[in-house]
Amino acid sequence: MDMSRRDFVKRCLLAGGTLLVAPGCGLADEPGRAGQLAEDAEVGYVKLEQEGKLAERVEQAYEIIRGCKLCPQGCGVNRTRGQRGFCRAPERAVIASHQPHFGEEVPLVGRRGSGTIFFSHCSLRCVFCQNWPIAHKGRGRETTDEQVADMMLELQRIGCHNINLVTPTHVLHNALSATRIAARKGLRIPLVYNTGGYDRLEMIKLLDGVVDIYLPDIKFMDGEQAKVYTGGAEDYPDVATKAVAEMHRQVGVLKTDGRGIAKRGVMIRHLVMPNRVSGVRQFVQWVADNLSEDTYINLMSQYRVEFNADDHEKIARAISPQEFLEAMDWAEEAGLTNLDSRSVAQRDSFRRRWGD
Numbered sequence: 223m224d225m226s227r228r229d230f231v232k233r234c235l236l237a238g239g240t241l242l243v244a245p246g247c248g249l250a251d252e253p254g255r256a257g258q259l260a261e262d263a264e265v266g267y268v269k270l271e272q273e274g275k276l277a278e279r280v281e282q283a284y285e286i287i288r289g290c291k292l293c294p295q296g297c298g299v300n301r302t303r304g305q306r307g308f309c310r311a312p313e314r315a316v317i318a319s320h321q322p323h324f325g326e327e328v329p330l331v332g333r334r335g336s337g338t339i340f341f342s343h344c345s346l347r348c349v350f351c352q353n354w355p356i357a358h359k360g361r362g363r364e365t366t367d368e369q370v371a372d373m374m375l376e377l378q379r380i381g382c383h384n385i386n387l388v389t390p391t392h393v394l395h396n397a398l399s400a401t402r403i404a405a406r407k408g409l410r411i412p413l414v415y416n417t418g419g420y421d422r423l424e425m426i427k428l429l430d431g432v433v434d435i436y437l438p439d440i441k442f443m444d445g446e447q448a449k450v451y452t453g454g455a456e457d458y459p460d461v462a463t464k465a466v467a468e469m470h471r472q473v474g475v476l477k478t479d480g481r482g483i484a485k486r487g488v489m490i491r492h493l494v495m496p497n498r499v500s501g502v503r504q505f506v507q508w509v510a511d512n513l514s515e516d517t518y519i520n521l522m523s524q525y526r527v528e529f530n531a532d533d534h535e536k537i538a539r540a541i542s543p544q545e546f547l548e549a550m551d552w553a554e555e556a557g558l559t560n561l562d563s564r565s566v567a568q569r570d571s572f573r574r575r576w577g578d
């Protein structure tokens with residue numbers, strides 16, 4: 223990106239009134255870094271704060287938890303008075319960990335990692351949950367929004383490419399509030415909303431302009447399967463597809479910078495499950511028909527028997543190489559062109575060993 227030094231300084235000042243807080247406003251380690259940081263100053267939540275709109279979103283979210291409808295469970299409990307609903311989450315966020323993460327998709331990880339913040343509890347509660355001590359048992363430490371903001375700033379300071387909010391649906395009020403506090407203290411890296419996909423359309427609309435990168439799962443395409451393998455969320459396919467369509471409307475397909483690092487857009491995950499219970503063929507066709515063929519799709523092969531999956535015969539085993547290969551073939555047949563590089567590498571490896 224061409225930009226004079228004077229323009230760069232001006233844009234840094236406009237973005238937050240400080241040249242020193244954004245990591246590397248010291249500029250040194252990579253060619254073109256000055257231009258990069260100027261782009262960082264354009265992350266959605268900063269612009270919204272400059273326009274005076276972010277505070278309203280925080281207020282709206284805190285109002286919603288007085289008769290909680292943050293997620294489609296719609297419990298109606300007053301979380302500001304200590305009541306807890308289906309997710310078991312209190313008013314304050316419970317955090318299991320915050321750290322640079324190198325296991326996420328390559329465009330999120332880059333060289334320095336994705337700055338993950340793992341929120342405990344969950345409003346979907348899948349029977350095969352791989353994070354069950356955190357999601358089901360609520361393991362973690364209760365924190366204030368100010369403390370969550372400090373975690374964000376720490377992740378930025380150590381060089382993470384983004385702030386990756388993991389399972390934020392039921393703590394949206396905390397996530398918004400913490401983002402605002404951190405933005406006012408100099409947070410300037412993209413915000414990733416990493417969700418299981420069970421998100422009310424109205425809540426995703428509340429995030430319009432705040433979130434830069436949406437990272438949703440679409441786990442099931444059939445309500446009967448969703449009902450059995452989650453905490454009874456028969457409406458999951460309808461809810462998730464509407465939410466993801468809105469995410470796509472807001473931020474579009476994935477855009478990366480010159481280094482291949484994600485800046486803005488939607489990245490969708492789908493865990494391939496045994497016996498076709500997730501509906502992968504319907505999923506890839508839905509993406510092609512309703513979003514666009516160049517939507518970033520990660521078909522994941524790492525399903526394993528966790529938590530209560532053993533109680534369900536159809537999902538009480540790992541997937542076979544053939545199940546993963548047919549999933550990738552369906553994605554290609556649907557015309558999808560932006561498949562996650564590690565999925566493609568896994569497919570190629572399976573083809574060499576088990577393909578025709």
Ligand code: SF4
Nearest residue numbers: 290293296297307309
């Ligand atoms: S976030 Fe929790 S309390 Fe609120 S509606 Fe969802 S499950 Fe119920």
